[in-house]
Structures are given as C-alpha cells and as structure tokens.
Amino acid sequence: MSETRRTEAFSDGVLAIAITLLVLDLRVPVRGALEGSLAEALGHEWPTYAAYVTSFLLIGIIWVNHHAVFELLGAVDRIALFLNLLLLMTVAAIPFATSLFAEYLTAGGAAARTAALVYSGLFLLMSVTFALLYAYVARRPALLAASVDPVAMRASIVRFSVVGLALYSLTMVIAVFSAPATLVAHIVIALYYCFRQTRAVS
Amino acid sequence: MSETRRTEAFSDGVLAIAITLLVLDLRVPVRGALEGSLAEALGHEWPTYAAYVTSFLLIGIIWVNHHAVFELLGAVDRIALFLNLLLLMTVAAIPFATSLFAEYLTAGGAAARTAALVYSGLFLLMSVTFALLYAYVARRPALLAASVDPVAMRASIVRFSVVGLALYSLTMVIAVFSAPATLVAHIVIALYYCFRQTRAVS
Amino acid sequence: MSETRRTEAFSDGVLAIAITLLVLDLRVPVRGALEGSLAEALGHEWPTYAAYVTSFLLIGIIWVNHHAVFELLGAVDRIALFLNLLLLMTVAAIPFATSLFAEYLTAGGAAARTAALVYSGLFLLMSVTFALLYAYVARRPALLAASVDPVAMRASIVRFSVVGLALYSLTMVIAVFSAPATLVAHIVIALYYCFRQTRAVS
Amino acid sequence: MSETRRTEAFSDGVLAIAITLLVLDLRVPVRGALEGSLAEALGHEWPTYAAYVTSFLLIGIIWVNHHAVFELLGAVDRIALFLNLLLLMTVAAIPFATSLFAEYLTAGGAAARTAALVYSGLFLLMSVTFALLYAYVARRPALLAASVDPVAMRASIVRFSVVGLALYSLTMVIAVFSAPATLVAHIVIALYYCFRQTRAVS
Numbered sequence: 001m002s003e004t005r006r007t008e009a010f011s012d013g014v015l016a017i018a019i020t021l022l023v024l025d026l027r028v029p030v031r032g033a034l035e036g037s038l039a040e041a042l043g044h045e046w047p048t049y050a051a052y053v054t055s056f057l058l059i060g061i062i063w064v065n066h067h068a069v070f071e072l073l074g075a076v077d078r079i080a081l082f083l084n085l086l087l088l089m090t091v092a093a094i095p096f097a098t099s100l101f102a103e104y105l106t107a108g109g110a111a112a113r114t115a116a117l118v119y120s121g122l123f124l125l126m127s128v129t130f131a132l133l134y135a136y137v138a139r140r141p142a143l144l145a146a147s148v149d150p151v152a153m154r155a156s157i158v159r160f161s162v163v164g165l166a167l168y169s170l171t172m173v174i175a176v177f178s179a180p181a182t183l184v185a186h187i188v189i190a191l192y193y194c195f196r197q198t199r200a201v202s
Numbered sequence: 203m204s205e206t207r208r209t210e211a212f213s214d215g216v217l218a219i220a221i222t223l224l225v226l227d228l229r230v231p232v233r234g235a236l237e238g239s240l241a242e243a244l245g246h247e248w249p250t251y252a253a254y255v256t257s258f259l260l261i262g263i264i265w266v267n268h269h270a271v272f273e274l275l276g277a278v279d280r281i282a283l284f285l286n287l288l289l290l291m292t293v294a295a296i297p298f299a300t301s302l303f304a305e306y307l308t309a310g311g312a313a314a315r316t317a318a319l320v321y322s323g324l325f326l327l328m329s330v331t332f333a334l335l336y337a338y339v340a341r342r343p344a345l346l347a348a349s350v351d352p353v354a355m356r357a358s359i360v361r362f363s364v365v366g367l368a369l370y371s372l373t374m375v376i377a378v379f380s381a382p383a384t385l386v387a388h389i390v391i392a393l394y395y396c397f398r399q400t401r402a403v404s
Numbered sequence: 405m406s407e408t409r410r411t412e413a414f415s416d417g418v419l420a421i422a423i424t425l426l427v428l429d430l431r432v433p434v435r436g437a438l439e440g441s442l443a444e445a446l447g448h449e450w451p452t453y454a455a456y457v458t459s460f461l462l463i464g465i466i467w468v469n470h471h472a473v474f475e476l477l478g479a480v481d482r483i484a485l486f487l488n489l490l491l492l493m494t495v496a497a498i499p500f501a502t503s504l505f506a507e508y509l510t511a512g513g514a515a516a517r518t519a520a521l522v523y524s525g526l527f528l529l530m531s532v533t534f535a536l537l538y539a540y541v542a543r544r545p546a547l548l549a550a551s552v553d554p555v556a557m558r559a560s561i562v563r564f565s566v567v568g569l570a571l572y573s574l575t576m577v578i579a580v581f582s583a584p585a586t587l588v589a590h591i592v593i594a595l596y597y598c599f600r601q602t603r604a605v606s
Numbered sequence: 607m608s609e610t611r612r613t614e615a616f617s618d619g620v621l622a623i624a625i626t627l628l629v630l631d632l633r634v635p636v637r638g639a640l641e642g643s644l645a646e647a648l649g650h651e652w653p654t655y656a657a658y659v660t661s662f663l664l665i666g667i668i669w670v671n672h673h674a675v676f677e678l679l680g681a682v683d684r685i686a687l688f689l690n691l692l693l694l695m696t697v698a699a700i701p702f703a704t705s706l707f708a709e710y711l712t713a714g715g716a717a718a719r720t721a722a723l724v725y726s727g728l729f730l731l732m733s734v735t736f737a738l739l740y741a742y743v744a745r746r747p748a749l750l751a752a753s754v755d756p757v758a759m760r761a762s763i764v765r766f767s768v769v770g771l772a773l774y775s776l777t778m779v780i781a782v783f784s785a786p787a788t789l790v791a792h793i794v795i796a797l798y799y800c801f802r803q804t805r806a807v808s
Contacts, residue, residue: 006618006673012208013622016215019294021629023223026298028305031313038306038313042320053291060287067208082800085666089659092625096632103634104644111637111644118648194284214410218417221496225425228500230507233515240508240515244522255493262489269410396486416612420619423698427627430702432709435717442710442717446724457695464691471612598688 007084008070014088015066018095019059022052025099047105050183055098057190058123062091062130069134072153074145076137083133090126097122105179112179120171120182127168131161167192209286210272216290217268220297221261224254227301249307252385257300259392260325264293264332271336274355276347278339285335292328299324307381314381322377322384326370333363369394411488412474418492419470422499423463426456429503451509454587459502461594462527466495466534473538476557478549480541487537494530501526509583516583524579524586528572535565571596613690614676620694621672624701625665628658631705653711656789661704663796664729668697668736675740678759680751682743689739696732703728711785718785726777726788733774737767773798 026048029041066087076084097119104115137143138157141150167189175182228250231243268289278286299321306317339345340359343352369391377384430452433445470491480488501523508519539561541547545554571593579586632654635647672693682690703725710721741763743749747756773795781788 003673010618010622010669012212013215013619014626016212017219017623017626018629019290020216020219020223021626023220023294023298024226024630026295028298028302031305031309034313038309038316042316052295056291056294057287060283060290063212064283067205078800081666081670085663085800088625088666089662092629092662093632093658096629096634100634100648103637107637107644111640114644114648194280194287214414215417218414219421221492222418222421222425225422225496225500226428228497230500230504233507233511236515240511240518244518254497258493258496259489262485262492265414266485269407396482396489416616417619420616421623423694424620424623424627427624427698427702428630430699432702432706435709435713438717442713442720446720456699460695460698461691464687464694467616468687471609598684598691 002075004070004073004076007076007081008067011066011070011084011088012063014092015059015063018092019056019063021095022055022059022098025095025102026052047183048102050187051098051102051105054183054186054190055094057194058186059091059094061190061193062126065130069137072145072148073137073143074148075143077140077143080133080137080143083129083136087126087129087133090122090129093122094126101179101183105183113175113177116175116179116182117172119186120168120175123186124165124168124172127161127164131157131165134160204277206272206275206278209278209283210269213268213272213286213290214265216294217261217265220294221258221265223297224257224261224300227297227304228254249385250304252389253300253304253307256385256388256392257296259396260388261293261296263392263395264328267332271339274347274350275339275345276350277345279342279345282335282339282345285331285338289328289331289335292324292331295324296328303381303385307385315377315379318377318381318384319374321388322370322373325388326367326374329363329366329370333359333367336362406479408474408477408480411480411485412471415470415474415488415492416467418496419463419467422496423460423467425499426459426463426502429499429506430456451587452506454591455502455506455509458587458590458594459498461598462590463495463498465594465597466530469534473541476549476552477541477547478552479547481544481547484537484541484547487533487540491530491533491537494526494533497526498530505583505587509587517579517581520579520583520586521576523590524572524575527590528569528576531565531568531572535561535569538564608681610676610679610682613682613687614673617672617676617690617694618669620698621665621669624698625662625669627701628661628665628704631701631708632658653789654708656793657704657708657711660789660792660796661700663800664792665697665700667796667799668732671736675743678751678754679743679749680754681749683746683749686739686743686749689735689742693732693735693739696728696735699728700732707785707789711789719781719783722781722785722788723778725792726774726781729792730771730774730778733767733770737763737771740766 027045029038029045034041073080101115101119104111106112107115135157138153138160144150144153171182171185171189174185229247231240231247236243275282303317303321306313308314309317337359340355340362346352346355373384373387373391376387431449433442433449438445477484505519505523508515510516511519542557542561542564548554548557575586575589575593578589633651635644635651640647679686707721707725710717712718713721744759744763744766750756750759777788777791777795780791
C-alpha cells in the first residue's frame, strides 16, 4: 500500500471515529433528577438531536470530499501530510463544538451567539485547512496521479475552495445575530452538499 | 480500491466503533457511594448488561446485513451515499438509546415505556433507512455488480425489507404496554436473525 | 475481500477500539478537590495504572491469537460469525471490568474480591467463547484454508483451548481469596503469553 | 495480508483512535455554572486547546515515524510484536497525560510541575519503547524487507533513536522548572518534526 493510500486510510479512521463520537453528546436524563416526564426531558434536548444530525451529515460530506481529493493524488510529501493533519485536527474537534453549540443554543443572548460563533468558526477553520491542502497539492504535478491533468487541477483550486469558504464565512456572520439561524444555515449547507455537490462516484 | 469498497470500509469503521462504544454504558458503582455489597450494586445493574448484550448482537447483525447488501453493488452514487449516511447515523445513535433504555427499564410507568419507545423507534428508523437504501440500489441496474441479476434484485426488495420493518414495528406496539417485554422482544429478534436469517457466507 | 477477511478486519477494529478505550479508565484528579500533592493523588491511583497495563497486554495477546486462528480459515458460516460476535462482546467489555477492578482493588474485603471475580470471570468467559469458536471451526474442514490439515486441526482443539481455560479458571479461585493476588496472576498470564506462547510470525 | 501489514493496520487503528480521543479532553462549560460570559469561560480553557493541538501533532508524527519503520520490515516476531504493543500502550495513554497537563498547567507550584513531568515522562517512555523496537528489528536481517540494507539499517539505530530520546529527556529537565515552558518545548518539538524530520514520502 502506498503512503498516499495509508494516509487516506488513517484519515478515514479519524473521520469514522469523530463521526461516531458525536453520540457521546446525546445525554441520558438522570433518573433521579427528572422533573416532569421523561418524554418532556427528552423533548427539551432537541438542540442536541438537531446538532447531532447536522454535524453527522457535515462530517459525512467532509469524508466524501476528502476521498475525492485523495483519488487525484499519486504521492504525498511532508507538507501535504502536515496540512492533512491540521485538517483532521479540526474535524476531530467537531464533537466538542457540536456539544457546546447544543448546550447553549437555547441559552439566548451572548452565550448562544458565542457557541454559534465557535461552531461556525471551527467549520470555517476546517474549510481553510482543506483549501490549503487542496491548493498545495494542486500546484505540484509531482504529487498528482498519472491520470490527472495538472493544468485542469490548478484551474480548479478556486472553484473547489470558494464554496466552502464562502458558506462557512456566511454562517459566521449569521452567528453574530442568531444561534438558531446559524444551526439552520448549517443544515441548509449539509443538504446543499448532499444533493448538489457530491459527485456521482463509482 | 473502488468508491464502493471505501464506503463499505468507512461504514465498517462506524459500525465497529458504535458496537464498542456500548461498553461506555456499563457503569462502575462509585466506591464511596456503595449501599450494601458491590455484588448487590452490580446485580442492580442487570438492565444495563441485558441491554449491552442485546444491542451488541443487533449491531452485529446490522453489520452482517450491511455487508450482504454491499457485496451486490458495483457502484454507489450520491443518493446511495446519502442514504447510507442516514443508516449509519441511526446505528451510531444506538449506544445512546441503549443507555436510555437501561436507565429507565426498571423505572416503571410512563418513563419506562417512553425509553422503550425511543429504543424501538431508533431500530425502526434504522430498518427504514436500510430499506430505503436497499430499494434505491435494487432498482438501479447501473449500481449492481456484474454478477447480480437486476430482475431478481428488484424482486427481492419487499422480501429483504419487510421482516425488519415488521419486527421493529411490532416492538413499538409492545413498548406502549411494557418496557421489559420490549427488551425480550429485541432479544428474540437478535436470536432470530443470528440463527435463521444470516446467510452462510464464504 | 472475502467474508473471512472482512470478519477479521471488523474484529480487528473492535479489538483496536477496546484496547484504546482502556485509557478512559485513567482519571485526572480534579484540581479543586486535591488533598495533598498531585504526585500523592496520582500515586494513589496505582491500581488504575497496573490494571491498564495488564488489560492492554491481555487484549494485545487476544488480538495475536485471534489472527492466528483466522489465518487457518478459508470461510466462515453463520454459527462461526455468531461465536466470533460473542467473543468480541466479551473483549469489548474488558474496559468496564478493568475500571471496576481498579476502583475496588484496594477496597479490601468482599468488594475487592467481587471486583476480582468479575474481572477474572470476564476473561474466563472470553476464553470459553474463544474455545467454542476454535472447536467449531476446527471440526469443519469446509471452513479451513486449503493449506490446513483437517486432522491436525481437530487434534489441536484441546491443546489450543485448555491453557487459557485452565489459567483463567485458576484466577477465579485466586479471586475468592485475594484481589491483589488476582491482579498479579493476570500479569503473570500476560507475560507468559507474550514470551512463551506467541508464535513467530511472518 | 502478511502479519507485518496486519500489525501495522492494528497499530494504525490504535493511533487513529488515540488521536481522536483527545477531543474528550475538550470540556463544555456547564450552562448553569457559568460565571461571567461563555467567551471568558472558553478563554479560561486555553491550556486545554494548546495541549490538544500539541498532542494531536505529536501523535501524528508518531504515526508518520511508525509507518517509516514498518515499511522497512518484511516480518515480525513475538519480541517485535511485544515491543510494538508496549509502544502502543504509551501512545494510547497520551490522551490521559494531555488531560492531566491541561488541568494543572496553570495551577502553578509543584502540581503544575508534576503534571508537566508526567506528560514529558510519557513521551520519553514512548521514545524509549520506539527506540527498543527499532534497535531490535534493525539488528535482525531476517525481519527486514528484501530491499533494505542490513548494514545501513544497523548503522541507523543511534541516529533514529537519539533525537527523540534527547529531546524528550530535555523536556523532563524543563518540567522540573516550569510547566508552561514544558508545553512550549513540546510545541517546538512538534514543529521541528513536522518541518525538518519527516521524510518526503510517496
């Protein structure tokens, strides 16, 4: 197995673990501390479920895009490995940002907006590291697979990077005004990517 | 490795992590807070152990069935990837539903039935997303492996989906009346699948 | 990839996760609640570190032996899959038993012995499911790899199973008398397997 | 798949899980217990974020070096398996040492230095087990891949081992005087390895 495939397998492992660790954000109401019915207590946790679904879809989309990029590569060098590690570092932190966002989504005021800014900011950071990785490898023909056209690859840098950077920057602006609207924006991004951007793959 | 195999490897990772995270539901009695003997405290946790065993077997069976479906595929498209992601999202939440069910199994009254409904509901949701994935790919000959007969595959949709949907719908009905009976029903389903439905594989 | 290799890859995933989740048993003393120095507080946690090392080595040995068995297989059937799932279920519970054992090791009296019995009992259960899996496949030539001699395989059942069953049964007896001695016994078993039993592999 | 590749795949799994479990050290401030703003509470957690980034990079570097070593191997024996297991045992404990270091980094006094010593000590122990593994396989031509020159390999033992051992020993000395300086030293080591030592790989 080449170093490229190994890097991809390691990245897949981190992505699979991060997406599954999201479940740790779903909390069981303590039996002795229930006020009202269990159904009410669970219903009260709706921000947690909404954040779980949103982050799960978004990490799933990162996985699809990560694969799409690594399919184009024939080699990786130390800078690419480091940029990939930075990308994984932001993805691995998503369960934390998700938990924070869910905890403060309904807190109102500055706390809710702070949590929304952290959540949006982490995804923006993720898309920045992803764009850096893409821009780095796309400019180095020696790292591309034999079947990839270096000119087309270089030309695709802006197109590949701009949508994610623009969308997540927009959620930062929304987060300044409203935490719930920020969550809705991320759900819209998730659905947009699921049904518009994902390439047909075989 | 084709995109189909990669999707399967990623799904295997999520399933392996979800099944192993079930252990986090097993709680160690706090040493200073013991009332009576440790053996009594552990015995008092029997719903946790029963739920652990049941969910472990059921996720194991989902893994077997997931493989059986992906063996029939030669390609995946964006809709199939999205449906598979929805399936994984329900499986990854099973440790939460298991913990909730174990916590309230012996609580009696509405709380126990609510927890049983959530547990059954999650498995029903899992079988719905699994049926959607199967129905989607089974109707698209372009996604099937070369050795698979498209006509037989299409004909198998109802047969593949109906057992799971019927069994987990039945547990929803049972959950309205009794939480312990709901657990027994899931154990029966697990044993049924282990010894009846699993194909001989090579 | 054959179903046998996939089962092995899934089992490897569960074993790798279970062995790494042992770290969750290592607890950081709460900063505000320190009595005396941090060094003393950490030193007080020595049973946790001893249990971590012991369980880590023992799961590592299970991984080595699991591979050794699957190398002999050319196919798996539904019973073998089910027995393997039971084996994984016991291994995935080891982080719980480790945490319990560490918590009560120095509690003295019946509680310490109960925790030691649970720890030993889980490893005995593991070796029982492992022996069942081995005995099942060793008696079915259709499941063996082409290069494996069915007669020699059948003859090896007792030899393969008896050491583990005997050693872990012995720790059950020791657990009735002393929890610390039970820990020492498991350390001795780990070192025995590491340096005596593990085959040279290539 | 040879036993060498399997050992590497298992090690990759443990490394991917350990690096992702670092996220569990990032704690969400409890909503009801906030004093001041959420932004202040998060800002107060800066040692946690610094420790997360540092440990993430360092485990990433261990992964790169681990691969570099296993690429040179054509076989593993029981001693190599055992030494690799000891290495994994130290890596799997890094999330614990990271959490401890972050908790006490700003505690000042002996507690901060104790936590820094544990953190540095674990990395030193990691580099000792890594050096032992390397020295063991480098002296055994039978374990090396066909393309590897046994004489050059043996000659590389000191060069491979001495940097890590020296750097982490130095952090032990620093830890005696200052916990924050110890964190800075580890960040410098991470950056040094990322940009100096990592080989170009293909």
